[in-house]
Amino acid sequence: QLQLQESGPGLVKPSETLSLTCTVSGGSISSSSYYWGWIRQPPGKGLEWIGSIYYSGSTYYNPSLKSRVTISVDTSKNQFSLKLSSVTAADTAVYYCARQPLAARRAFDIWGQGTMVTVSS
């Protein structure tokens, strides 16, 4: 059974770079059938898509975050990662990673449990 698990610091200082990793278990990130995405949710607010990546490294990003976001994949470790630069308090959120089947028109069908990241000095 496929599982995703987010990991990374829970506290990041303003102006620094937020870095998170999503580890995929129970399946291969190198499957040609899926994209892999990052989504975030500020406390008490709605969902915001950050960006997605294919095992080949092809990416697409939310235009509103694109200038600060880098998503990469490491197929040898079955992981993909998120870097968000120049963070502010507005980036405080629960960050989720999730799988996107191509056959399901980029719906997110399996999610990690999420990890809370707070931006504060």
Place this chain on the structure above:
Amino acid sequence: SYVLTQPPSVSVAPGQTARITCGGNNIGSKSVHWYQQKPGQAPVLVVYDDSDRPSGIPERFSGSNSGNTATLTISRVEAGDEADYYCQVWDSSSDHPLVFGTGTKVTVL
């Protein structure tokens, strides 16, 4: 960017039908997905590609999409259906290809 508008809240009595709308310009031409999120939990996909259900999702959950409105319908509502619901659109031709709706809190009376 593309905006998806949902009502902030919907209230429904047990056993009745809840309808949650997702409004967007010509949304009927796009693929719409729906998620259920309970407090403190990750979202769960309940409908994808307008009206398909993932395995394990009850038939009580159904979706439709036409014109400027997509709708998630929950029939025979149960207490366990109380949650936030989000629509999501995928449009490969857009410069902002993936958007979530504003979310709807469903309260079971």
